Amino acid sequence: MSGARPPILRVEDVSKSFPASRDLLGRVTARLQAxxxxxxxxxAGETLGLVxxxxxxxxxxxxxxxxxxxxxxxxxxxxxxxxxxxDRHELRAARRKMQIVFQDPQSSLDPNWIVGDIIAEPLRAxxxxxxxxxxxxxxxxEEVGLEPAxxxxxxxxxxxxxxxxxxxxxxxxxxxxxxxTLLEQLRDRLGLAYLFIAHDLAVVHHISHRIAVMYLGQIxxxxxxxxxxxxxxHPYTEALLSAIPNADPAAxxxxxxxxxxxxxxxxxxxxxxxxxxxxxxxxxxxxxEPALSSQDGIDVACHLHDQGPTLSGATVVDxxxxxxxxxxx
Amino acid sequence: MxxxxxxxxxxxxxxDLTVEFVTEHGxxxxxxxxxxxxxxxxxxxxxxxxxxxxxxxxxxILGLIGGPSGRVARGRVLLDGQDLLVLEEPELREVRGRxxxxxxxxxxxxxxxxxxIGKQIIEVLRRHLPLSRAQAKQRAxxxxxxxxxxxxxxxxxxxxxxLSGGMRQRVLIAMALSCEPxxxxxxxxxxxxxxxxxxxxxELLAGLQEELGMAVLLVTHDLAVVAETCDRxxxxxxxxxxxxxxxxxxxxxxxHPYTAAMLANLPGLHPGEPLRPxxxxxxxxxALPAGCWYSPxxxxxxxxxxxxxxxxxxxxxxxxxxxxxxELDLPGVGR
Ligand SMILES: Nc1ncnc2c1ncn2[C@@H]1O[C@H](COP(=O)(O)OP(=O)(O)OP(=O)(O)O)[C@@H](O)[C@H]1O
Ligand SMILES: Nc1ncnc2c1ncn2[C@@H]1O[C@H](COP(=O)(O)OP(=O)(O)OP(=O)(O)O)[C@@H](O)[C@H]1O
Ligand SMILES: [Mg+2]
Ligand SMILES: [Mg+2]
Numbered sequence: 325m326s327g328a329r330p331p332i333l334r335v336e337d338v339s340k341s342f343p344a345s346r347d348l349l350g351r352v353t354a355r356l357q358a359x360x361x362x363x364x365x366x367x368a369g370e371t372l373g374l375v376x377x378x379x380x381x382x383x384x385x386x387x388x389x390x391x392x393x394x395x396x397x398x399x400x401x402x403x404x405x406x407x408x409x410x411d412r413h414e415l416r417a418a419r420r421k422m423q424i425v426f427q428d429p430q431s432s433l434d435p436n437w438i439v440g441d442i443i444a445e446p447l448r449a450x451x452x453x454x455x456x457x458x459x460x461x462x463x464x465x466e467e468v469g470l471e472p473a474x475x476x477x478x479x480x481x482x483x484x485x486x487x488x489x490x491x492x493x494x495x496x497x498x499x500x501x502x503x504x505t506l507l508e509q510l511r512d513r514l515g516l517a518y519l520f521i522a523h524d525l526a527v528v529h530h531i532s533h534r535i536a537v538m539y540l541g542q543i544x545x546x547x548x549x550x551x552x553x554x555x556x557x558h559p560y561t562e563a564l565l566s567a568i569p570n571a572d573p574a575a576x577x578x579x580x581x582x583x584x585x586x587x588x589x590x591x592x593x594x595x596x597x598x599x600x601x602x603x604x605x606x607x608x609x610x611x612x613e614p615a616l617s618s619q620d621g622i623d624v625a626c627h628l629h630d631q632g633p634t635l636s637g638a639t640v641v642d643x644x645x646x647x648x649x650x651x652x653x
Numbered sequence: 654m655x656x657x658x659x660x661x662x663x664x665x666x667x668x669d670l671t672v673e674f675v676t677e678h679g680x681x682x683x684x685x686x687x688x689x690x691x692x693x694x695x696x697x698x699x700x701x702x703x704x705x706x707x708x709x710x711x712x713x714i715l716g717l718i719g720g721p722s723g724r725v726a727r728g729r730v731l732l733d734g735q736d737l738l739v740l741e742e743p744e745l746r747e748v749r750g751r752x753x754x755x756x757x758x759x760x761x762x763x764x765x766x767x768x769x770i771g772k773q774i775i776e777v778l779r780r781h782l783p784l785s786r787a788q789a790k791q792r793a794x795x796x797x798x799x800x801x802x803x804x805x806x807x808x809x810x811x812x813x814x815x816l817s818g819g820m821r822q823r824v825l826i827a828m829a830l831s832c833e834p835x836x837x838x839x840x841x842x843x844x845x846x847x848x849x850x851x852x853x854x855x856e857l858l859a860g861l862q863e864e865l866g867m868a869v870l871l872v873t874h875d876l877a878v879v880a881e882t883c884d885r886x887x888x889x890x891x892x893x894x895x896x897x898x899x900x901x902x903x904x905x906x907x908x909h910p911y912t913a914a915m916l917a918n919l920p921g922l923h924p925g926e927p928l929r930p931x932x933x934x935x936x937x938x939x940a941l942p943a944g945c946w947y948s949p950x951x952x953x954x955x956x957x958x959x960x961x962x963x964x965x966x967x968x969x970x971x972x973x974x975x976x977x978x979x980e981l982d983l984p985g986v987g988r
Contacts, residue, residue: 497875497915501929501930504920504930531920569877569878571876571916573904
């Protein structure tokens with residue numbers, strides 16, 4: 325997807341920490357690293373899925389991109405313009421190009437709210453009056469699923485980037501399928517790019533062109549959706565995939581069950597952040613932090629790919645199955 | 654826990670269960686003539702779209718429907734042949750917790766934030782079993798250990814907010830299983846959890862189920878979880894059972910168009926193909942369509958479907974409520 329056109333979004337080495345505890349005088353005594361050195365791009369019209377366990381930093385990254393919170397470090401470039409330090413006035417212009425869709429439990433049975441967020445909000449920003457907004461939304465809703473139309477049919481500028489934060493997580497399968505399909509149709513019709521945050525890898529795989537996997541604040545693997553889903557390079561991705569339940573009863577299989585929980589982001593483990601739960605961990609993993617290295621369009625941060633008998637970019641699935649470990653028990 | 658067990662009788666028999674609530678349209682059934690059985694040590698998955706009556710069915714089994722706005726209008730719930738619906742509250746309380754235990758999804762959960770988890774488990778234990786305080790504490794710590802809480806001696810004194818979501822769910826399981834029930838009702842026990850933690854919790858439940866020899870009624874809208882963990886599935890639609898069968902028969906070979914349509918909604922089953930969402934929503938009870946209640950959303954409907962409300966037909970190895978069950982060849986999973 326990332327070809328001649330400049331990316332609609334570029335995130336360069338962005339980090340964010342929050343105060344985790346304070347002393348009696350209110351001074352910060354410990355900080356929690358929510359996002360650490362994240363870099364990625366989203367091309368126009370592309371969907372980048374962002375997955376990881378609860379607390380891995382997905383929403384924080386989404387909010388950083390939207391400039392709802394400020395980064396400690398790094399740059400955020402929207403459609404070629406650096407918005408990292410944009411003031412309120414400049415941000416208002418930028419927000420015309422991007423929207424955020426949160427999951428809304430109140431109206432979660434009604435896919436229309438998504439259209440409301442994606443379509444009506446930019447129309448409002450464009451100064452379209454309410455009655456006309458309703459009409460346009462209604463028309464679009466009616467048309468979605470009918471014959472394709474061109475974005476130019478609508479004289480208004482819609483968002484180019486939509487951050488979707490867990491838009492379908494609390495929905496039952498049929499409503500989820502309705503919302504996913506609607507999101508896809510809106511994307512294809514309006515040429516939207518999505519940063520699609522979810523913890524369900526099957527959902528993310530379905531809707532995304534590329535997938536980024538986060539663990540403890542860091543992106544540990546990023547690549548084309550099919551590659552990440554079928555040939556994971558990082559042991560954490562492999563474990564995440566293995567945890568997805570399979571609807572084919574004939575396919576009940578042995579899974580890699582991750583032991584224990586994600587360590588605290590206040591006090592991440594030394595070396596590789598995943599080493600405390602990794603079935604393949606080597607000595608070097610306990611001391612040296614792996615860097616993100618790139619091969620065939622897939623970035624992975626794991627010593628299996630650069631140390632000892634090396635995988636050099638091949639999938640971790642082909643490694644001898646890990647011996648079951650009880651690291652945290 | 655086998656006292657009073659009648660030979661040859663299933664553990665639980667739900668017969669013609671009908672639950673009604675007061676609405677602006679008067680008393681309306683939300684569970685409507687539901688019948689099924691659960692055998693000893695069997696795991697049953699109860700599935701269906703949001704609002705189709707899964708949780709209300711579970712609550713009714715536990716005798717938790719009542720008050721001014723809800724009533725069991727018809728039916729029986731037999732545990733070892735004894736009807737629970739005619740029991741008075743003290744007897745019912747003895748059944749709940751001791752013979753039938755429950756775990757609910759987090760938000761409406763049964764952990765009290767004001768007390769340590771140890772205190773809460775001890776309370777459950779001593780309510781049902783003749784244990785001294787010291788014995789109860791020892792047993793509580795054993796339980797925490799058994800559900801995989803690391804360092805249970807220390808965790809015993811933790812308050813619920815000091816635990817992660819996954820650990821809280823383990824504590825709930827420990828509480829539910831403290832009296833070694835014959836039946837565990839788990840309503841969306843993993844819906845609020847990460848897949849990784851869900852996998853841990855499901856593995857834990859399966860292990861404990863085998864160890865304790867209990868039956869499980871798993872209420873969920875996640876078909877994949879049912880496929881992985883259950884022996885049999887009951888599919889509900891608008892308050893009725895529309896299909897039930899062994900998991901190994903139902904998923905590859907659904908006979909009700911609703912079951913097939915729900916499977917077609919799962920991302921990941923047919924890579925590269927678009928999802929095929931079921932159009933529309935479950936009809937509200939006050940506006941049920943004529944004939945088959947699923948027919949307005951069904952891609953296989955005929956004129957007859959809009960005229961006759963189908964019966965739940967027993968085919969021996971499965972039950973299905975569809976006029977066209979015999980003639981349709983519906984796609985399933987893994988074929
Ligand atoms: N405003 C805040 N103040 C302090 N800590 C925060 C704040 N926002 C997020 N965090 C912490 O940052 C970490 C990452 O949180 P974030 O919400 O980004 O995770 P997530 O991946 O979106 O998780 P989930 O899947 O549960 O939504 C967590 O440890 C969280 O507790
Ligand atoms: N106390 C109540 N008073 C009135 N109506 C109720 C009550 N409890 C449930 N209902 C209604 O009964 C129907 C069935 O609800 P139930 O909670 O059993 O659905 P469910 O299948 O468990 O759905 P979900 O997947 O959302 O949990 C719903 O329409 C609900 O609004
Ligand atoms: Mg989040
Ligand atoms: Mg429910």
